Amino acid sequence: MVRRILTGIVVVWLVSSGAFFLFFARPVDTVARQLAGRAATPQVINEVIRNLGLNQPIMVQYWHFIDGLLHGDLGFSYYSQEPVDTMLKQDLPPTISLVVGGLILWLVAGLSVGIISATRARSLFDRFSSVAVLIGLSMPVFVIGELLILVVFVPLYQHGFHWIQTGYSGPSQGLGTWSGHMILPWITLAAVQAAVYTRLSRGQLLDTLGEDYIRTARAKGLSERRVIFRHGVRAALTPVVSQLGVDVGQLLGGVIVVEEVFGLGGIGEASVQAIDTDNLPVIIGFVIVAAIFVVLANIIVDLVYALLDPRVRIG
Amino acid sequence: MSLTGLEVVADEVASDAPVVEGRSQWHLTWRRLRHDKVAMVSLIVIGVIIVLAIAAPLFVAITHHPPNTAYPNSGETAAGNPVPPGTAGFWLGTDGTGRDLFIRILYGARISLFVGFVTTAIGTLAGVTVGLIAGYFGGFVDQVLGRFTDAALAFPYVVLALALAVVLGPSLPVIIGVISFFSWAAIARIVRGQTLSIKEKEYIEAARSLGAGPFRIMFIDILPNLLAPVLVLATLYIPTAVVFEATLSYLGLGIQPPTASWGDILADAQNFYQVAWWYVVFPAVALLITTLAFNLLGDGIRDAMDPRTERVLAARRGRGERRRRRARQVLADGGGIGGPGREPYAPSAGGD
Numbered sequence: 001m002v003r004r005i006l007t008g009i010v011v012v013w014l015v016s017s018g019a020f021f022l023f024f025a026r027p028v029d030t031v032a033r034q035l036a037g038r039a040a041t042p043q044v045i046n047e048v049i050r051n052l053g054l055n056q057p058i059m060v061q062y063w064h065f066i067d068g069l070l071h072g073d074l075g076f077s078y079y080s081q082e083p084v085d086t087m088l089k090q091d092l093p094p095t096i097s098l099v100v101g102g103l104i105l106w107l108v109a110g111l112s113v114g115i116i117s118a119t120r121a122r123s124l125f126d127r128f129s130s131v132a133v134l135i136g137l138s139m140p141v142f143v144i145g146e147l148l149i150l151v152v153f154v155p156l157y158q159h160g161f162h163w164i165q166t167g168y169s170g171p172s173q174g175l176g177t178w179s180g181h182m183i184l185p186w187i188t189l190a191a192v193q194a195a196v197y198t199r200l201s202r203g204q205l206l207d208t209l210g211e212d213y214i215r216t217a218r219a220k221g222l223s224e225r226r227v228i229f230r231h232g233v234r235a236a237l238t239p240v241v242s243q244l245g246v247d248v249g250q251l252l253g254g255v256i257v258v259e260e261v262f263g264l265g266g267i268g269e270a271s272v273q274a275i276d277t278d279n280l281p282v283i284i285g286f287v288i289v290a291a292i293f294v295v296l297a298n299i300i301v302d303l304v305y306a307l308l309d310p311r312v313r314i315g
Numbered sequence: 316m317s318l319t320g321l322e323v324v325a326d327e328v329a330s331d332a333p334v335v336e337g338r339s340q341w342h343l344t345w346r347r348l349r350h351d352k353v354a355m356v357s358l359i360v361i362g363v364i365i366v367l368a369i370a371a372p373l374f375v376a377i378t379h380h381p382p383n384t385a386y387p388n389s390g391e392t393a394a395g396n397p398v399p400p401g402t403a404g405f406w407l408g409t410d411g412t413g414r415d416l417f418i419r420i421l422y423g424a425r426i427s428l429f430v431g432f433v434t435t436a437i438g439t440l441a442g443v444t445v446g447l448i449a450g451y452f453g454g455f456v457d458q459v460l461g462r463f464t465d466a467a468l469a470f471p472y473v474v475l476a477l478a479l480a481v482v483l484g485p486s487l488p489v490i491i492g493v494i495s496f497f498s499w500a501a502i503a504r505i506v507r508g509q510t511l512s513i514k515e516k517e518y519i520e521a522a523r524s525l526g527a528g529p530f531r532i533m534f535i536d537i538l539p540n541l542l543a544p545v546l547v548l549a550t551l552y553i554p555t556a557v558v559f560e561a562t563l564s565y566l567g568l569g570i571q572p573p574t575a576s577w578g579d580i581l582a583d584a585q586n587f588y589q590v591a592w593w594y595v596v597f598p599a600v601a602l603l604i605t606t607l608a609f610n611l612l613g614d615g616i617r618d619a620m621d622p623r624t625e626r627v628l629a630a631r632r633g634r635g636e637r638r639r640r641r642a643r644q645v646l647a648d649g650g651g652i653g654g655p656g657r658e659p660y661a662p663s664a665g666g667d
Contacts, residue, residue, distance in 0.1 A: 138554060140606075149588055156586050271477070
């Protein structure tokens with residue numbers, strides 16, 4: 001466990017250093033020129049570069065960066081001069097709402113549809129869900145979001161039904177309002193991944209149900225429910241869980257897009273804006289948060305894995 | 316007479332047993348694919364999309380609406396909104412700046428298909444090369460390439476794609492590079508696994524004893540046996556690449572306006588939800604039909620290459636099929652869940 005956490009820290013360090021050199025290796029005067037305005041003289045541009053510390057050798061800048069990172073300081077936004085960690089903290093609530101809700105919906109929908117399909121293979125439900133899965137797999141996240149807005153939000157809103165909203169409103173404004181704002185983003189984020197997990201859990205469970213020990217369980221006279229859930233699903237879930245560790249990274253990409261579609265104003269949207277304006281400290285802040293998230297999620301996935309499969313030990 | 320008799324016998328044997336010889340296998344696959352209605356419809360749909368994309372200038376000539384020309388008078392309502400389909404010679408209406416939506420979707424298809432095919436080709440080439448080298452040489456080379464493959468598979472690719480698009484500036488070659496960069500890893504992994512098992516076969520040893528060098532063995536002796544799974548993976552990767560390009564363009568990091576691309580059209584359409592449904596629906600449907608058709612065709616080819624591909628592509632799947640059949644049998648026999656009436660093929664006793 002300790003080793004896992006140490007590896008995680010090394011990964012975060014590697015990713016943040018990689019991002020630092022990738023971004024800072026480019027010419028410094030583009031951002032300075034933007035900041036200084038269109039009619040800036042070369043002197044003004046040089047002034048800006050000096051103020052941002054961009055004229056120092058890259059290793060010196062890197063030292064400042066790592067030093068700050070260890071103190072939880074991610075530098076300041078080039079434009080608003082706000083500390084990046086404060087900005088990220090402000091933008092985090094919508095992102096966390098989105099990720100947690102979306103993740104729950106994604107797993108619940110994906111697994112339950114997968115399990116029902118597997119236990120009723122070739123039934124009408126199975127066929128219908130297979131078609132839905134294929135459509136889900138073929139749709140980009142932003143198209144699902146836009147179509148949901150077009151066919152759900154707009155008509156409802158025009159007919160005076162105002163529970164479902166776009167934009168973000170925190171849970172402190174009332175859980176009803178909050179869920180009204182989040183319901184479409186959750187569905188959007190969950191849709192594509194739920195399709196993948198439906199397919200995966202269906203296949204795995206069908207494989208497992210063909211095992212001999214399932215026949216043994218049935219022969220013992222256990223109830224069908226008990227056979228499927230205690231003997232089948234538990235064993236079928238392990239590959240699904242390990243896939244989850246891989247897909248957490250994909251989830252982040254989905255988060256960026258969903259925030260953009262619904263105007264949630266989370267860290268994904270902030271990072272796209274930062275990218276548009278060359279706001280390097282903010283971009284790096286996002287990359288670091290993303291890396292920490294992926295590492296943490298993978299540790300949790302390993303723990304769950306060990307819980308499901310007693311043969312696995314946490315190294 | 317005896318010769319023709321032999322031929323008949325040979326033909327019978329050939330049609331009964333799976334033929335191992337290269338060309339015949341493709342022949343058999345094609346024959347199976349032709350009976351797969353879904354796959355054939357997908358193939359036709361893809362063909363139509365390609366033809367429409369190529370013929371885009373022809374439609375410009377018919378409608379007299381070049382893709383990047385705005386029509387502020389006929390193409391916008393008094394309030395400056397897009398006009399609905401069928402108005403003033405705009406078949407699918409206009410977009411936010413009064414341009415012909417139909418023509419722009421056609422030109423968007425050119426970008427999508429181009430990026431889809433080119434990135435898949437590059438990714439397949441790179442993936443096959445890496446997989447062959449890693450699998451054939453093994454040892455240290457395999458370790459290093461394996462780590463690279465793992466990293467490329469596990470990295471949150473949208474984040475890196477965004478980063479690269481920023482550092483290098485968004486343009487068509489950069490997008491192709493970024494998407495290709497993420498396309499090779501899955502193919503490399505499968506090719507590596509296959510190479511590992513094929514290189515132990517006797518005929519490889521025979522080739523080596525004849526004095527063939529490692530590259531000759533890799534590309535002449537091993538590669539042809541891998542083409543089937545690679546073809547399936549490539550077909551299934553095209554829609555992923557199309558979606559990837561659309562997503563990048565949607566975020567403003569892909570194809571830059573005024574060049575038409577589906578992602579960019581859909582990003583603009585967001586400002587007109589309330590007034591112009593067609594602005595969202597038509598490009599979304601174009602995108603969906605394209606990716607769906609490629610996905611269905613890929614699935615069809617995979618099934619048509621059965622039984623070999625099933626085994627080759629993923630050993631698990633092949634086993635799964637057999638078990639699935641058994642599971643169905645168990646369910647139909649005693650489970651009582653599916654109900655015997657719903658079982659389309661009654662399991663024969665002792666089958667499989």
